[in-house]
Structures are given as C-alpha cells and as structure tokens.
Amino acid sequence: xxxxxFDIIRRYFNAGTLAFPSAEVALGIGDDCAxxxxxxxxxxxxxxxxxxxxxxxxxxxxxxLLGKRSLLVNLSDLAAMGARPxxxxxGLCLPRVDADWLEGFSRGxxxxxxxxxxxxxxxxxxxxxxxATTICIQVQGEVPAGQALRRDGAKPGDLVFVTGTLGDxxxxxxxxxxxxxxxxxxxxxxxLLEAFYVPESRxxxxxxxxGLASACIDLSDGLASDLLHVLNASGVxxxxxxxxxxxxxxxxxxxxTREQQDLAVSGGDDYELCFTAPSARQQAVQEALTDAGIxxxxxxxxxxxxxxxxxxxxxxxxxxxxxxxxxxxAEGER
Amino acid sequence: xxxxxFDIIRRYFNAGTLAFPSAEVALGIGDDCAxxxxxxxxxxxxxxxxxxxxxxxxxxxxxxLLGKRSLLVNLSDLAAMGARPxxxxxGLCLPRVDADWLEGFSRGxxxxxxxxxxxxxxxxxxxxxxxATTICIQVQGEVPAGQALRRDGAKPGDLVFVTGTLGDxxxxxxxxxxxxxxxxxxxxxxxLLEAFYVPESRxxxxxxxxGLASACIDLSDGLASDLLHVLNASGVxxxxxxxxxxxxxxxxxxxxTREQQDLAVSGGDDYELCFTAPSARQQAVQEALTDAGIxxxxxxxxxxxxxxxxxxxxxxxxxxxxxxxxxxxAEGER
Numbered sequence: 001x002x003x004x005x006f007d008i009i010r011r012y013f014n015a016g017t018l019a020f021p022s023a024e025v026a027l028g029i030g031d032d033c034a035x036x037x038x039x040x041x042x043x044x045x046x047x048x049x050x051x052x053x054x055x056x057x058x059x060x061x062x063x064x065l066l067g068k069r070s071l072l073v074n075l076s077d078l079a080a081m082g083a084r085p086x087x088x089x090x091g092l093c094l095p096r097v098d099a100d101w102l103e104g105f106s107r108g109x110x111x112x113x114x115x116x117x118x119x120x121x122x123x124x125x126x127x128x129x130x131x132a133t134t135i136c137i138q139v140q141g142e143v144p145a146g147q148a149l150r151r152d153g154a155k156p157g158d159l160v161f162v163t164g165t166l167g168d169x170x171x172x173x174x175x176x177x178x179x180x181x182x183x184x185x186x187x188x189x190x191x192l193l194e195a196f197y198v199p200e201s202r203x204x205x206x207x208x209x210x211g212l213a214s215a216c217i218d219l220s221d222g223l224a225s226d227l228l229h230v231l232n233a234s235g236v237x238x239x240x241x242x243x244x245x246x247x248x249x250x251x252x253x254x255x256x257t258r259e260q261q262d263l264a265v266s267g268g269d270d271y272e273l274c275f276t277a278p279s280a281r282q283q284a285v286q287e288a289l290t291d292a293g294i295x296x297x298x299x300x301x302x303x304x305x306x307x308x309x310x311x312x313x314x315x316x317x318x319x320x321x322x323x324x325x326x327x328x329x330a331e332g333e334r
Numbered sequence: 335x336x337x338x339x340f341d342i343i344r345r346y347f348n349a350g351t352l353a354f355p356s357a358e359v360a361l362g363i364g365d366d367c368a369x370x371x372x373x374x375x376x377x378x379x380x381x382x383x384x385x386x387x388x389x390x391x392x393x394x395x396x397x398x399l400l401g402k403r404s405l406l407v408n409l410s411d412l413a414a415m416g417a418r419p420x421x422x423x424x425g426l427c428l429p430r431v432d433a434d435w436l437e438g439f440s441r442g443x444x445x446x447x448x449x450x451x452x453x454x455x456x457x458x459x460x461x462x463x464x465x466a467t468t469i470c471i472q473v474q475g476e477v478p479a480g481q482a483l484r485r486d487g488a489k490p491g492d493l494v495f496v497t498g499t500l501g502d503x504x505x506x507x508x509x510x511x512x513x514x515x516x517x518x519x520x521x522x523x524x525x526l527l528e529a530f531y532v533p534e535s536r537x538x539x540x541x542x543x544x545g546l547a548s549a550c551i552d553l554s555d556g557l558a559s560d561l562l563h564v565l566n567a568s569g570v571x572x573x574x575x576x577x578x579x580x581x582x583x584x585x586x587x588x589x590x591t592r593e594q595q596d597l598a599v600s601g602g603d604d605y606e607l608c609f610t611a612p613s614a615r616q617q618a619v620q621e622a623l624t625d626a627g628i629x630x631x632x633x634x635x636x637x638x639x640x641x642x643x644x645x646x647x648x649x650x651x652x653x654x655x656x657x658x659x660x661x662x663x664a665e666g667e668r
Contacts, residue, residue, distance in 0.1 A: 026377055026479075027482070027484070030485070030567065031415070031484050031485050031486075031567075032381060032411040032412075032414035032415050032485070032550075032551060032552060033379035033380055033381040033411050033412060033414075033415045033417065033475070033482070034379070034380050034381070035377045035378065035379055035380075035415075035477070035482055036377060036378040036379075036380065037377050037378075037479065038372050038378060040374045043360055043369045043370060043371050044369065044370040044371075044372060044378060045367035045368070045369055045370075046367055046368050046369075046370065046423060046455070046456065046472075046474070047366060047367040047368070047456065048423045048424075048425050048456060048457050048458050048470070048472065049425075049458050050425045050426075050427060050458045050459070050460045050470070052427055052460050052461075052462050052463075052464070053464075054462075054463040054464075055460055055461060055462060055463060056460070077366040077367050078366075078367060080366035080367075081365070081366050081367045081369075083367065089380060089382045089472060090382075091382050091383075091384045091425070091470045092384075093384060093386055093468055121380070122380065122381065122382060123382050124382050124383050124384045124470075125384070126384045126386050126389055126390070127386075127389060128386050128388075128389060128464075128466065128468075129386075129388040129389060129466065130386075130387075130388075130462075130464035130465055130466035130468075131464055132462065132463065132464035134427060134462075134464075134468050134470075136382070136384070136425045136458075136468075136470040138380075138382065138423060138472050140380070141367070143369070145360075145371065148361070148367070148369055150361070150365055151364070151365050151366070152365075216366075217366060218366060233364065233365075
C-alpha cells in the first residue's frame with residue numbers, strides 16, 4: 001500500500017507512462033517548479049479546470065474514465081484556442097488513499113496524456129477533511145504568436161459552426177443517474193455514457209482552424225451559454241437554426257424531439273468546438289475538418305443585431321435556455 | 335450581492351487591482367486560455383499548490399491574510415528556483431457565496447500580486463457540496479535557460495544556508511489555535527501570527543542567488559523534511575548545527591529551548607529558502623543577501639556520506655524529526 005504523498009506520487013504519477021519526457025519540458029516532477037522551454041515565436045496558452053465530486057462527476061464514477069475525462073476537458077480549452085498541448089499539472093485533494101482508485105485514475109490520465117503528447121510535469125496533493133475528491137488540472141500549450149483562436153473575433157455575416165454532435169454528454173449523465181435511456185439498446189446507452197466520460201479530443205480541429213476561424217470556444221456549459229460568451233466578447237448577435245443542430249442517433253432514440261433540442265442547446269459537457277468563420281471560408285473550413293474525419297455542421301449566422309435568436313423553419317422561437325452556472329441556486333430568488 | 339460565478343469573477347477577481355496588465359501577458363481573464371508571451375532565452379517555471387480549509391488553514395482564518403498567504407506560498411516555489419514571477423491562475427471551490435470573504439480574500443491576493451508584479455490571468459471557480467473551501471493556485475515565472483536553482487546540485491563541502499528565521503510560522507499556528515503564547519507580549523504574538531499568515535516573499539533572494547547557490551528549496555514542510563529532498567536529489571548528506579539555526583526573539587520567548595529546536599527543525603510553513611553554495615562563495619552569498627536586507631545564516635555543511643546528521647556543540651544528537659506528510663495518519667500502523 002502507498003504510505004504517504006511522496007510514495008503516492010512516485011507510484012502512480014511520476015511513472016514513465018504519465019510523466020514521460022518531452023522536447024519542451026526541461027524539468028518535470030520533483031523540484032520546486034517544473035521548467036518549460038517554449039519555442040521562440042510561440043505564445044504559451046494556459047487553462048485551469050476544477051472537477052469536484054458530486055458537482056462535476058458522481059461519487060461512483062469509474063476512476064479510469066474519470067482520469068481520461070479530467071484531462072480531456074482541460075485539453076478542450078487548448079483546442080478552442082488552436083493551441084498544441086505541451087504538458088499539464090495536477091492538484092488532487094483526496095479524502096482517503098484508495099489504491100484501486102489511484103491506479104485507475106492515473107492510468108486514465110496517462111492514456112490521454114500519451115495520445116496528446118502532454119506529460120504530467122508537477123502539481124500538489126493533499127488529504128482533506130471534507131469528504132469529497134477535488135481534481136484541479138492546468139494544461140499548458142503553445143500557439144504561434146497572434147494566431148490563437150479567441151472569442152472576440154466574430155463579425156456580422158460570419159457563419160456559426162459546431163464540431164461533432166450536441167447533447168450526448170448531458171444525455172449520458174442522465175443515463176448514468178438512471179433518469180433516462182432505460183429502453184435504449186446497450187450500444188446506444190454505451191455511446192451516450194462514452195460521450196459524457198470521454199469527450200473527443202478536438203485538438204486536431206483547433207490546429208486546423210488556425211487562420212480559418214474568426215472566433216472559437218469549447219462547449220462546456222452548453223451552446224446557449226457558451227455561444228453567448230463569443231457574442232458578448234465580439235459585440236455581435238447570432239441566429240441559430242434549431243433544425244441544423246447535429247444530433248446523434250443515440251440521442252434521437254433516447255428522448256423526444258423537444259428534449260433533444262433542450263439537451264443540445266443547454267446540456268453541458270459536450271466539449272465540442274463552436275466557432276465562427278467568414279462565409280467565404282465555409283468550403284475551406286468544411287474540407288479542413290472533414291478531410292481529417294472531424295464532423296462539422298453550420299448551425300447559423302452572426303448578426304450585427306445583438307442577442308441570440310433561435311429559429312425553427314425560418315421563424316424565431318420563444319423558448320429560452322440557459323447553461324449551467326455555479327452559485328445560482330445558492331442565491332435564492334433571482 | 336454576487337449572483338453567479340461570472341458575476342463573482344467580474345466583481346472580485348477580474349479587477350484592475352488583481353488582473354492588471356503586464357508586458358508578458360498577451361491575454362488574461364475571459365477566454366478559453368490565458369496567453370503568455372515569454373521572452374526569448376527564458377525557461378518558464380510553474381508550480382501548483384493546494385490549500386484546504388482545516389488542513390492548511392483554519393476555518394476562521396482572516397480572508398485578507400489568507401489571500402496574501404495563498405499567493406505568497408506559491409511565489410515561494412518560484413523564489414526557490416530563482417525565477418521572476420509572471421502571472422498566476424486561481425482555482426476556487428467555495429461551499430457558499432460570502433461577499434465579505436470574497437472581498438477580503440481577493441484584496442489580499444491583489445496586494446501580493448501587485449507587490450510581486452504577478453497578475454491573475456485565469457482559473458476556475460466551482461460550488462462544492464463538501465463543506466470546505468479549497469484554493470488551488472499555479473504561479474508562472476521565468477528564469478534564463480539553464481540558470482534555475484534546482485535541488486540536485488549540492489556537492490560535498492558546500493555550505494548550507496537558510497534565509498530569515500525558522501519555526502515562527504509553526505509557533506504562529508500554535509498561537510492561532512490557542513496552544514501556546516498566552517504569556518507573550520501582544521507584539522510578539524502578532525509577530526508569530528504574521529509569520530504564519532504572511533511569509534516573507536523571498537523572490538529577491540532567489541534572483542540574487544542565481545549563479546551563487548548550487549541547490550535550493552523552499553521550506554514548506556520543515557527543514558528536516560525539505561533539506562532531505564535536496565540531499566536525496568543531490569546524492570549527498572549533511573551535518574546541521576542546531577545552535578546555528580536562526581531563531582527569532584518572539585520564538586525564544588514563546589517556548590523552551592528544546593521546543594524552539596523542534597519548531598525550527600520540523601515545524602512547517604516558514605517559506606524561507608534553504609540553499610547550498612560552495613564555501614568559496616560564502617562571502618559573495620552573504621553580501622548579495624544582506625546588501626538587500628535579507629537575513630541569511632550558515633547552518634551546516636554538505637557531506638559525501640549520505641544521511642542528515644544534527645549536531646550540538648560539535649557532537650551528533652540522537653533526536654529524530656520529520657516534516658508534515660499527507661496521508662500518513664490515514665494508513666494506520668507504518
């Protein structure tokens with residue numbers, strides 16, 4: 001059995017499968033700081049995400065899948081900037097030492113780290129008197145100076161695109177919590193669960209969108225919430241066609257049409273990219289992604305008129321959606 | 335009152351006092367990633383620290399002082415590498431929205447951020463169903479390539495130094511918890527509390543030790559534990575003179591001699607630097623630090639013989655100390 005934090009780090013985290021060497025990492029785990037050697041002409045992109053037991057994942061979550069998911073959701077932020085992953089750091093608060101959990105979690109991290117060339121280089125570990133596991137990951141990546149895909153570049157007339165399909169992860173969480181999907185085939189249940197636990201890495205999409213997309217964001221809180229960040233940052237509005245939202249066959253089999261739209265619009269955790277591009281680049285965008293096997297759909301258009309308008313059969317619909325926001329419930333009436 | 339995570343970030347964290355502009359920060363709070371523009375020829379130093387309520391700080395901790403401390407303990411890792419601070423990221427899990435706490439905590443962060451030229455550039459925030467606040471900070475700094483102060487460079491014959499005084503922070507925690515210091519003057523109680531809450535930033539010391547120190551670490555878990563990391567990384571041993579340990583007058587007034595040594599050797603949280611340097615550089619080291627008003631003491635010598643030997647009046651003493659290690663208690667018998 002692991003006996004203290006240093007043993008745990010040595011055994012599960014400072015292993016060659018997870019903390020592997022990389023050209024840009026001058027010094028990894030084991031000193032006061034890790035040292036990165038960025039290439040000249042590059043900007044360093046950084047993003048931190050917290051995952052809390054009972055808030056972001058259920059207590060019974062499979063540790064291997066949770067490990068994969070924890071790193072994938074962070075890499076999604078690099079993808080949204082068009083950055084190439086370099087390395088990550090891990091903060092872990094554990095209520096107890098559970099060798100099986102640590103083995104599965106670190107193996108899940110390692111699988112995603114290796115697939116994305118993104119080794120673990122440092123972090124911190126702590127016991128906790130609160131009962132919940134907390135995972136904090138920061139990813140570091142690089143992007144040529146001035147080429148990052150930001151939120152503030154959308155222009156009126158640009159088209160709005162998303163990668164993959166929407167709503168699957170929220171449906172997967174419903175399956176996991178026993179709220180839906182009882183009549184689904186095993187394969188479709190599995191597809192939805194997989195969408196929740198193991199979002200696609202869209203790093204390749206982000207790299208291919210450099211020079212093509214005018215703005216980009218990853219969908220963590222749901223399209224309704226995340227697209228608004230792009231619109232607000234860019235000072236524009238958008239019209240989105242509900243019928244153009246890409247829906248998987250598993251989602252369509254799982255819930256009625258209206259609920260499919262709800263999950264696609266306001267369900268979180270898809271970690272697909274939502275981006276804008278001038279209409280003159282539509283063909284280039286679609287070729288760049290589909291040539292790499294990345295599904296992409298045009299779902300609407302940026303408008304000079306601010307606000308987000310949802311349309312169906314060419315007419316605005318009056319339904320309102322909102323993504324997940326922390327602390328809203330705690331405040332009572334709003 | 336703050337109403338959701340975006341309002342909280344806007345109100346308390348994305349303020350000019352905390353998220354101020356900096357030459358190396360190309361993009362701060364508000365996108366999927368922050369973007370850093372490192373100077374060419376520099377390595378990027380990164381360190382992450384977790385602070386958990388009830389583990390690293392008491393629930394009743396003053397939020398302003400806690401904010402200062404949270405960033406200072408992270409900056410200490412940059413100091414130990416000889417790195418200059420560039421920016422930091424913040425992950426915050428909060429059991430509730432408390433405007434007074436957020437105001438004080440962010441003001442404490444801002445004071446230290448400004449004093450060290452280290453703005454907040456991003457992070458994440460989450461509610462939690464566990465009752466405890468968790469603070470995760472990652473600092474980024476830069477150091478000329480190849481000049482970082484690492485743990486693995488100590489050589490037999492090198493002298494061992496520490497900055498400041500030792501044991502004060504552990505005594506301060508004792509005062510805070512009502513375990514000691516009842517007979518102390520108000521000024522001395524204050525000095526010990528201050529040592530716990532607001533460790534000195536040793537960034538200036540780290541910068542001055544580039545090219546002089548052969549190895550360096552910051553003292554977070556206590557001298558006995560942290561010096562061992564240097565010895566193990568360097569493959570050497572050390573003899574440390576207990577009588578040479580620098581003790582403040584407040585610590586000497588607070589507890590008997592034997593306990594002063596215990597706190598200086600195994601009490602954590604001092605965040606002073608412990609470093610080694612060839613004896614030929616002793617004068618240069620002492621001038622470089624004392625000219626900048628930084629107290630420094632020579633406390634022993636590196637030996638080829640492995641192991642850490644504590645000496646008093648020239649003779650080894652048999653007492654054993656150990657620093658704080660997470661998860662040891664959870665494992666029962668060892």
